[in-house]
Amino acid sequence: MRRSGARPASSRAARPAGVPAPRHHRADALHPGAWWLWALALGVAATRTTNPLLLALLVAVSAYVVLARRPHTPWSRSYGAFVKLALAVLVIRLLFTAVLGSPIPGTHLIVTLPEVPLPDWAQGIRLGGRVTAEGLAFALYDAMKLATLLICVGAANALASPSRLLKALPGALYEAGVAVVVALTFAPSLIADGRRLRAARRLRGRPDKGVRGLLQVGLPVLEGALERSVALAAAMDARGYGRTASVPAAVRRTTAALTLAGLLGVCAGTYGVLTAAGGTYGVPVLAAGLAAALAGLWLGGRRSLRTRYRPDRWGARAWLVTASGAAVAALLFLAAARDPAALRPGVVPLVAPTLPLWPAAAVLIGLLPAFVTPAPEQLAKEPS
Amino acid sequence: MIRFEDVSVTYDGAVEPTVRGVDFEVPEGELVLLVGPSGVGKSTVLGAVSGLVPHFTGGTLSGRVTVAGRDTRTHKPRELADVVGTVGQDPLSHFVTDTVEDELAYGMESLGLAPDVMRRRVEETLDLLGLNGLRDRPIATLSGGQQQRVAIGSVLTPHPEVLVLDEPTSALDPAAAEEVLAVLQRLVHDLGTTVLMAEHRLERVVQYADQVVLLPSPGAAPVLGSPAEVMAVSPVYPPVVDLGRLAGWSPLPLTIRDARRRAAPLRDRLGDRDATPGRTPPGTGTGTGTGTGTQHTTDSPAASGPPPRTPAAPERPSRTAPAPGPQPATPAGTGAPHTTAAPNVSPLSDTRNDSGTQPGTAHSSRPEPGTHVTSGPEPGKPSAAPAGTGAPHTTTAAPHPSGPLSGTRIGSQALPDTAHTSRPESGKPSAVGAPAAAAAARRPRASLLRRLRGKAPSAGRTADGGPGAPYAAEVRSLAVRRGRVQALRRVDLTVSPGETVALMGRNGAGKSTLLSALVGLVEPAAGSVRAGDAVPHRTAPRDLVRRVGLVPQEPRDLLYADTVAAECAAADRDADAAPGTCRALLTELLPGVTDDVHPRDLSEGQRLTLALAVVLTARPPLLLLDEPTRGLDYAAKARLVGILRALAAEGHAIVLATHDVELAAELAHRVVLLAEGEVIADGPTADVAVASPSFAPQVAKIMAPRKWLTVAQVREALA
Structure with missing residues (x-):
């Protein structure tokens, strides 16, 4: 199955030169789960530090891997959107700090905004006033942490679209998974529809910009989306979506009982774990509930006839990618425990953050996927 | 293989059955064409084969439909999925997954075929349809013809015995349509698949049909027969049949080849004239x-x-x-x-x-x-x-x-x-x-x-080209980029008042982009665009509607209101026209549309005309139409031709982007061929159309080397 040679060789111009990785091929495409684990591990690592240099390094690592390895699908462009979102988070956080003030005592005054006097009941809230370098630095560090997390999720999105991930769902959840995938693919076409209709407003001599324009096309866009969903539902029905195998009644009943009992167990167990009184029974009930639910899912899978076409395999590369992410996270946990000062640079007194050497080296381990995963196929030509 | 036994379908809320007394049988391994004017229930008949009518659409089906021995009353569409493959009008709403290979496998996954069987069939189908180079491509990036082929492939992989296709070539350029039809031909001949398809563009398909089922009018019983027999009585027929009827040939020729063999005397006769x-x-x-x-x-x-x-x-x-x-x-x-x-x-x-x-x-x-x-x-x-x-x-x-x-x-x-x-x-x-x-x-x-x-x-x-603008439209070395794609390069085009220009070329050649540039929807990356005296993308929409109007590919995009009356009133306001202008126009173009109809309930042709009236309310001297004949039957098309000719006569400059060579032959003074964003030919219709095998209308092919383009010309000459 591996490299059957049936498909044409693709150019590898998109990759950085000299990287010894196999050319992209469906059979050895990386399991999407590996990408998500890697990216989420980087995100977890980001929560361990507020050092802006380390965070910037984490972002750089994820960005490099994304640029080197993202496939040429519409989904992969979502990385840019996530980066913009992260920047917006950063800006909003800084604005709030400037306007609402910061609990950080600071001496380096940057500017004093006119302060709005607030009534007594609003004590503790401040509008305007002193803006200090310390306060801004603290806000920046904090916001960078969140921004890095967002960018890591964006990286996962770009490298492996959620729809690919959903294919790995167990059989019983498959149909729900397809519904989610369809909803996900409709979002972009909804946006495209909206754009087209807004453009069409121009043809009617109405301004094509502004909020009113958006509102007026809202209804037609939704109508169109609804019609398309109905057409898609018809197509899916005609293609055998939802065909079920006949299973013995006993199995069906057992499945229902297991699932129901499992869900109840999970609820009760969670309640027990969270309340002080239920400390004793909480954990076992939760575990039992989970087990029952999983068994129900497994049994439920027998009703589904479906087979999988060329499922993604979890191979050595997937292990490597996951391990590289996990290593970054683990090492940063360790560093945070060993050397908290370096990973959480103080802002009072205000000092320039330094790059701690070995945590930085640890972050660089996250670059591994750019070298061990197959390069994406270069698109020959994209028709309009 | 498919048997209809006295089938009538009545949709919920409808007074009359949509189709009545449908009773015919499609033998195994035949390609049967379902023809008829718009609104006679072709899609309903097709839907009944896959079981979507009535299981999915609702309504009441009386009589019996059996497919490969399975009664659709007792089998839901999903239970017929292994014997019937259905491709609807819009391939995009057919796709469940996002890459070609997954899409081909989807149907088989649903049926639970073994992985190795799936793999083999996917590879076979990729080869059969010539899709191997595209196997990893996201479907959204494919051209229309490619998408249509993927849609057909996706229903072929489960090896259905019956293939049901609703207008498979309507949205395609002539070359892509040939591509799809060649595939169908191969399926019928090599694999013995039974194909039932509906299509408006008979000139493309009728020669491939083994039998034709004609639904002459709504509620009328279908007529089944050999293509030549049915075409002799059909209210819808391609130009080649029209010419054959005119010349009194019997049996009627259905292919260019047949017609050419018979046409020698006609050519001589006309030659004399x-x-x-x-x-x-x-x-x-x-x-x-x-x-x-x-x-x-x-x-x-x-x-x-x-x-x-x-x-x-x-x-x-x-x-x-x-x-x-x-x-x-x-x-x-x-x-x-x-x-x-x-x-x-x-x-x-x-x-x-x-x-x-x-x-x-x-x-x-x-x-x-x-x-x-x-x-x-x-x-x-x-x-x-x-x-x-x-x-x-x-x-x-x-x-x-x-x-x-x-x-x-x-x-x-x-x-x-x-x-x-x-x-x-x-x-x-x-x-x-x-x-x-x-x-x-x-x-x-x-x-x-x-x-x-x-x-x-x-x-x-009236059509005021704007003072000082000799052309209704003037495009000079225009380049447009769309994302990473260079959609147009160094395009030059001028359109004078009263001139009708047809833009042709394969899907994705840049026709729609050129029209968009003329109404300012896209900005030129280089070069200049002028519509009359205005630069479209720098002109406020309110002023621009008086200079140029575009009827988009999907006329519905232009219509927002709940009723025709509200739509017309809004159009008058938008165009600063006297109240009632749009309504009067609509009545002229399309008598018999009442005020309270929802635009959605109009037929395809009526909706197009409504959009046209809305656009014309502002009296733009330059009128653009993008693919106006998609989904129109011959009668609706003839109406459109009449309307557009009259507009041209009044001095409107008209630019149509179309795949419909017959329409271009009827209407256009000039044909401009685009390929990969460049103009590759620009000249009088007779010259350009006759020179290109794929863009020549049927009459031109039959009468070549003489430059007759339409049956109307020949009829007039013979009269």
Whole structure:
């Protein structure tokens, strides 16, 4: 199955030169789960530090891997959107700090905004006033942490679209998974529809910009989306979506009982774990509930006839990618425990953050996927 | 394989059954074509095969439909999925996954086939449909033809015994349509698949059919027979059949090849006629003024044409003398439309042929509509449009929209004789060849027109190309980028008032982008675009609608309101037109649409006409239509042709992007071929269409090397 040679060789111009990785091929495409684990591990690592240099390094690592390895699908462009979102988070956080003030005592005054006097009941809230370098630095560090997390999720999105991930769902959840995938693919076409209709407003001599324009096309866009969903539902029905195998009644009943009992167990167990009184029974009930639910899912899978076409395999590369992410996270946990000062640079007194050497080296381990995963196929030509 | 036993379908809330008494059988391994005008229930019949009617759509089905022995009453669509593959009208709404390979596998996954079987079938299907190079591509990035092939492939992989296709080639360019039809042909011949398909574009498919099922009218029982038999009685038929009926061939030819074999006598006969001064064949230029004059008179005996036409000739000199010009033209103008209404085709063909090759006409035909604008409508108004909807539309009110056209055409025809001497520059074979020279030649005339416009009160409000703009549209070395794609490169195009230009080329060649650039929806990366005197993307939408109007590919995009009346009222407000303008226009273009209908409930053709009326409310001198005949049957298409001809006669410049070669042959003065964002051919329809095998209309192929384009031309010549 591996490299059957049936498909044409693709150019590898998109990759950085000299990287010894196999050319992209469906059979050895990386399991999407590996990408998500890697990216989420980087995100977890980001929560361990507020050092802006380390965070910037984490972002750089994820960005490099994304640029080197993202496939040429519409989904992969979502990385840019996530980066913009992260920047917006950063800006909003800084604005709030400037306007609402910061609990950080600071001496380096940057500017004093006119302060709005607030009534007594609003004590503790401040509008305007002193803006200090310390306060801004603290806000920046904090916001960078969140921004890095967002960018890591964006990286996962770009490298492996959620729809690919959903294919790995167990059989019983498959149909729900397809519904989610369809909803996900409709979002972009909804946006495209909206754009087209807004453009069409121009043809009617109405301004094509502004909020009113958006509102007026809202209804037609939704109508169109609804019609398309109905057409898609018809197509899916005609293609055998939802065909079920006949299973013995006993199995069906057992499945229902297991699932129901499992869900109840999970609820009760969670309640027990969270309340002080239920400390004793909480954990076992939760575990039992989970087990029952999983068994129900497994049994439920027998009703589904479906087979999988060329499922993604979890191979050595997937292990490597996951391990590289996990290593970054683990090492940063360790560093945070060993050397908290370096990973959480103080802002009072205000000092320039330094790059701690070995945590930085640890972050660089996250670059591994750019070298061990197959390069994406270069698109020959994209028709309009 | 498929058996309908006295099937009737009544949808919920409908009074009458949509289809009634459907009773036929499709034997195994045949390709059966379902034909009929719009709205006769073709899609319902197709849906009944896959079980979607009534399981999915609701409604009541009486009678019995069995597919491969399975009764659709007891089998839901999903339980028929292994024997019936269905591809709907819009392939995009068919796709569940996002890459080609997954899409091909989806149906098999649902059926639970073993992984190794799936793998083998996917590879086979990729080869069968020539999709191997695209296997990893996201479906959204494929062209229309590729998507259609993927859609067909995705239902082929489970190896269904029956394939049901609803308009598989309507949205495709001629080459892509051939591609899809070749695949179907192969399936039927090699794999013994039974295919049932509905299609409006009969000229593309009828020759492949083993049998044809005709639904003649809503609720009428279907007629089943061999293609030739059914075509002899069908209300919808392709041009080749039309020609065959005209020439009295029996059995009717269905392919170009058959028709050509029979056509030799016809060609000879027409060839003889060509030799007479009456009808100058395209190849030979009209010699003298008298020659052309005679031509008209000899042409017209078929109808009541001659009298108005002869006076039309003197109209020409008036052209050079601006002020008095319209006056003498006036009586002729008024007379011509009404009297010549019946034989409207004849003059058209004349001009077409002439402008095809005759050097002068290409240019002379351009200013002609201008004259018409100034002279024609003025007198036309009192007589034809008591409603007073305004000049450009008055002529439309004539019973035959193309009536006024003939008047104009005649005018243009006569023009070369008189004007030729003064314009030797017009010796260029194609209109594009000499934009500069042509422009130079036109300039004085334009200013003249402007003065005329100023004088004619009614014309002031009509198709106003904008002062100082000799062209209705002018595109100079235009380049447009869309994302990473260079959609257009160095495109030059000029369209004069009264001229109809067809943009053709394969899907994704840049036709729609060019139209978008002309209405300012996309900004040029380089070069310039002008619509009249405006730069579209820098003009406020309110002002732009008065200069250029676009009817988009999906006319529904233009319609927001709940009722036709509200839509029309909104259009009047948008265009600053007098209340009722749009409604009056709509009544002219499409009588019988009531105010309270929801635009969604209109038929495809009606909706297109409504969108056209909305656009025309602002009276743009430049009218653009993107793929206007998608989903239209022949009758709706003929109406559209009539409307557009009348508009052109009034001086509207019209640009159509279309895959429909027959439409281009009927309407366009010029055809512009685009490929990969570049203009690869630009010239008179007869020249460009005949030169290209894929863009030649059927009649041109049959009559080659003679440059006849439409059955109407031939009919007129024979009359």
